[in-house]
Amino acid sequence: MISLDSKTLPVNINIHLLPTPKFKTVLVTVLLHQVLEKKLAAKTALLPAVLERGTVKYPSLRDLKIRLEELYGAELGADVIKKGERQILSFSLEVVNDKFAPGENLLRQGLLILKDVISNPFLENGTFKRDYVHQEKEQLAKEIRGLINEKVNYALERCVQEMCPTERFGVYKYGSIEELDPVSPEGLYEYYRSLLKNNPMDIFVVGDVDTEETFDLVQEAFSFPRNGGPGELPPMEVYNIPGEVRYREEKLPINQGKLTLGYRTNTSYQDEEYVDLLFYNGILGSFPHSKLFQNVREKASLAYYSFSRLEKHKGIQLVGSGIEVDNYQQALEIILEQVELIKKGKISREEMENTKRALINLYKVVGDSPYSLVNFYMDGLIGEREEGVDYFINKIEGIKEDNVVAVAHKVYLDTIYFLRSEDGEGGEQS
Amino acid sequence: MQWQIKQNETIDEKIYYAPLEGGPDLYVLPRTGYNKKYAIFSTRFGSIDNFFRAAGNGEEEITLPDGVAHFLEHKLFDEEDGNIFDRFASYGASPNAFTSFTNTTYLFSCTDFFAENFKLLINFVQNPYFTEESVAKEQGIIQQEIRMYQDNPEWRVYFNLLKALYEHHPVRNDIAGTVDSIGMITKDILYKCYNTFYHPRNMAIFVTGDVSPAEILELVTENLSRRTYPPFNEMQRVYPREKAAVSEKKITQELAVSQPVFNMGFKDTYDYLDGRELLSRELASELLLEMVFGKSEHLFTRLYEEGLIDEHFSAGYTAERSYGYTLLGGRTKDPEKLHEKLLEGIEKVKKEGLGRESFARHKRKMRGEFLRSFNSLEFIANNYLAYRFRDIEFFETLDVLEELTLEDMEKRLHEHLRDELHAVSIVYPFRQ
Incomplete structure (x- = not known):
């Protein structure tokens, strides 16, 4: 397994190196952590887009893109990532390894661009350029409204919103139109300056690189002033035993109904029992051998997809299926029955074995992609866990049926969200 | 059987190629340091192959309902003693398949038990088992797959464009077919297509990851030595003549x-x-x-x-x-x-x-x-x-x-x- 080599710069940035010869590229990812909050989310989400518009050296999108293309199509990406109740600004740059383009110094050149995008944005009268902010606000508004276009994701996101109306986790990763509208170039710039100065920052480098040289290179590039002391972000709200199950339905002119169930697992990535929960989720619905796929799809032919998914930091589990509206009751009963079966310990030896192997397989391939490596260690940073992949594999090896049943008893159904067409007989009778 | 080696210095990769007598072409690209092993078994049969002249049978002309290649892909996972998914699951592998306009591909990725999984792949793809009941059951599942895509704007806008560009060419039809067309699919149609398009000479295998070409060649030759294939009489794929101009603006x-x-x-x-x-x-x-x-x-x-x-x-x-x-x-x-x-x-x-x-x-x-x-x-x-x-x-x-x-x-x-x-x-x- 590729191991992490970490170091903290005097300017309070943590650098993590993952040296490995197996990739054709070098990936650099810079993370700037922020809390997910209704008032801040749209502002935070707007930042990567505005920063990508230009730097002092490359003042327009076109200048920047030309430069990146010259570097053998270096890939620059900036976005926000929602993990639990965190909204993380992520900037990444992937360049072809220098050995495929001798004499080009792609990594050094790329790092300089990445650093400029983050710390030397193009300014006009001492603040973000008005046109850039205006145009990117329009683009972000389009993105926020565009959630509805992809019905599978829309249904999952809407379920979360209905489930967490007063919690930070209920905030969409790109924020809302209401909070986006009043953002001004000046306000946004001030906000960014403070964020860049105070919030926790991590840099990952993955690829065939020399450790010492790369530390120096990154240190040289990322030398802008920052405050000492790690910025503390508030902990996440995880533990919650809901009362009566909430039922929400929404009607749209669509062909297929989307039945989504939101569960509180009362277990997060930080907890000892996290791996038990991961196992529970595997038995229920993350693989083709899982109960949901086998029963909702294979036995009853009710759906093409039926799965369960964990949000590991918040400890929420979502169960999603695409069904005929008329089959609502039958599908719901089958899903609820599967959950009950696990609670009663009705888990076959094959289900235990298959889940064990499938999960181990997933952990073993983490090191096969630079992006999944960064994602794995990012989860570690957020969940304050320092263990490597091997730790999780060992834990999975040792899981017994009792562990799964015990964790299942902490899982509570909170919300049923049904996205449906106007016609059809499905849904709860109101 | 000897390997032919294809080397590419620029990308620093090497492929081992074995043209197996009467069998599928075999390719192996070893990648050291990867835990994942990935193997695919593909046939040149896709959604556009809906009209062909079968070899023999006096050049019988066959027209298929839309969506057969994709339907067959779903049903090939069935074995007489159950679904092959379960067998892969017991070796920790995730199997899958996809159908495009031109090909159907069966695959798995795994980290352990490569040989066991690889044998499962070669065997299930060459072992069709279709019944009227299982065909009927699959119709419900694929109907939901079709409905899901009907609500997907990117998918709809794309297929509508193909309909506008092409007046006759079958690329204008959805890969999965329609709720009506899949209703016309029978087990006999599936067998007919299987026998026509799943001949090993119409197929190929590709394996990559930290694997040994020698071990893979041995697995494949051993497996093929137990099989006899009829000679490959290639079917003739017929595509309607398409004018240069678009069908609709x-x-x-x-x-x-x-x-x-x-x-x-x-x-x-x-x-x-x-x-x-x-x-x-x-x-x-x-x-x-x-x-x-x-x-x-x-x-x-x-x-x-x-x-x-x-x-x-x-x-x-x-x-x-x-x-x-x-x-x-x-x-x-x-x-x-x-x-x-x-x-x-x-x-x-x-x-x-x-x-x-x-x-x-x-x-x-x-x-x-x-x-x-x-x-x-x-x-x-x-x-x-x-x-x-x-x-x-x-x-x-x-x-x-x-x-x-x-x-x-x-x-x-x-x-x-x-x-x-x-x-x-x-x-x-x-x-x-």
């Missing part, structure tokens, strides 16, 4: 979306191409699209600043033996205006000519992208066979790209991006 549809989705297509004019010539056509077209619509070009910047496109706007070229087209587009607030501006932009480039600097830069970018994509085992295997089925050696990509000249681009610009060869497809939000 514009197709529109309304869906539950927040704003319109716009696709524009240019239909290529060849009847048939394969091999290096087809690869060259594909790369020239891709490079041209980069030079006209790329993110570093003035046209993209103008449209972006006017808010007519977003960062997801893209342009690409598809090159198959019997058809080829350019597709571009994305979400937009004003599809009519975007359409007009794109046509204007193309005319402007034609008038002003393509730039030498832009040509060199985009070529460099494509080189880098090709290299970068070799991080992914799935990318390597899936593409290698998809190109091989068009008689293209995928490893020649960089060489063929290098051969392209600015003059080729000018020629391609004027012959391909022509007003009379284009159609548009738009998905609008429902009008209140």
Whole structure:
């Protein structure tokens, strides 16, 4: 397994190196952590887009893109990532390894661009350029409204919103139109300056690189002033035993109904029992051998997809299926029955074995992609866990049926969200 | 059996190739340091193969209901003693399959028990077991798959565009077929297609990851030695003649979306191409699209600043033996205006000519992208066979790209991006 080599710069940035010869590229990812909050989310989400518009050296999108293309199509990406109740600004740059383009110094050149995008944005009268902010606000508004276009994701996101109306986790990763509208170039710039100065920052480098040289290179590039002391972000709200199950339905002119169930697992990535929960989720619905796929799809032919998914930091589990509206009751009963079966310990030896192997397989391939490596260690940073992949594999090896049943008893159904067409007989009778 | 070795110094990769007597072609690309092992078994049978003359039987002509290749893909996972998914699961592998317009591919990835999983793959793909009951049961599942896509605006806008471009060619039909057409599929149709298209001479295997070519060759030869295949009488695929002009200039549809989705297509004019010539056509077209619509070009910047496109706007070229087209587009607030501006932009480039600097830069970018994509085992295997089925050696990509000249681009610009060869497809939000 590729191991992490970490170091903290005097300017309070943590650098993590993952040296490995197996990739054709070098990936650099810079993370700037922020809390997910209704008032801040749209502002935070707007930042990567505005920063990508230009730097002092490359003042327009076109200048920047030309430069990146010259570097053998270096890939620059900036976005926000929602993990639990965190909204993380992520900037990444992937360049072809220098050995495929001798004499080009792609990594050094790329790092300089990445650093400029983050710390030397193009300014006009001492603040973000008005046109850039205006145009990117329009683009972000389009993105926020565009959630509805992809019905599978829309249904999952809407379920979360209905489930967490007063919690930070209920905030969409790109924020809302209401909070986006009043953002001004000046306000946004001030906000960014403070964020860049105070919030926790991590840099990952993955690829065939020399450790010492790369530390120096990154240190040289990322030398802008920052405050000492790690910025503390508030902990996440995880533990919650809901009362009566909430039922929400929404009607749209669509062909297929989307039945989504939101569960509180009362277990997060930080907890000892996290791996038990991961196992529970595997038995229920993350693989083709899982109960949901086998029963909702294979036995009853009710759906093409039926799965369960964990949000590991918040400890929420979502169960999603695409069904005929008329089959609502039958599908719901089958899903609820599967959950009950696990609670009663009705888990076959094959289900235990298959889940064990499938999960181990997933952990073993983490090191096969630079992006999944960064994602794995990012989860570690957020969940304050320092263990490597091997730790999780060992834990999975040792899981017994009792562990799964015990964790299942902490899982509570909170919300049923049904996205449906106007016609059809499905849904709860109101 | 001897390996033939294909080496590519530029990308630092080596492929072991064994043309197995009477069996499927076998390719192995070892990648040290990877935990994942990935294997695919593909056949040249896709949704467009819906009309053919079977060999023997007095050249019987067969017309299939739409969606058979995809339906067969779903049903091949059934064995007499249950679903093969369970067997893979017991070895920790995740099996899957996908059907395109031209191919069907079965695959698995795993970290342990490679030999066991690999044998399962070779065996289940060569062991059809279809019954009337299991066909009926699958209809419910695939119906839901079709319905899911009916609600997907990107999917709808794309298939509507293909319908606008092509009047007769079966690429105009959805890969999964329709709720009606899959209702006509029977077990006999599945067997007929299986016997026609799943002959090993119409198939190939690709394995990659930290694997030993010798071990894989042994596994395959041992497995094949226990089988006898009838001689391969190749079926004749028949595609209707398609005129050069598009079928319809514009197709529109309304869906539950927040704003319109716009696709524009240019239909290529060849009847048939394969091999290096087809690869060259594909790369020239891709490079041209980069030079006209790329993110570093003035046209993209103008449209972006006017808010007519977003960062997801893209342009690409598809090159198959019997058809080829350019597709571009994305979400937009004003599809009519975007359409007009794109046509204007193309005319402007034609008038002003393509730039030498832009040509060199985009070529460099494509080189880098090709290299970068070799991080992914799935990318390597899936593409290698998809190109091989068009008689293209995928490893020649960089060489063929290098051969392209600015003059080729000018020629391609004027012959391909022509007003009379284009159609548009738009998905609008429902009008209140």
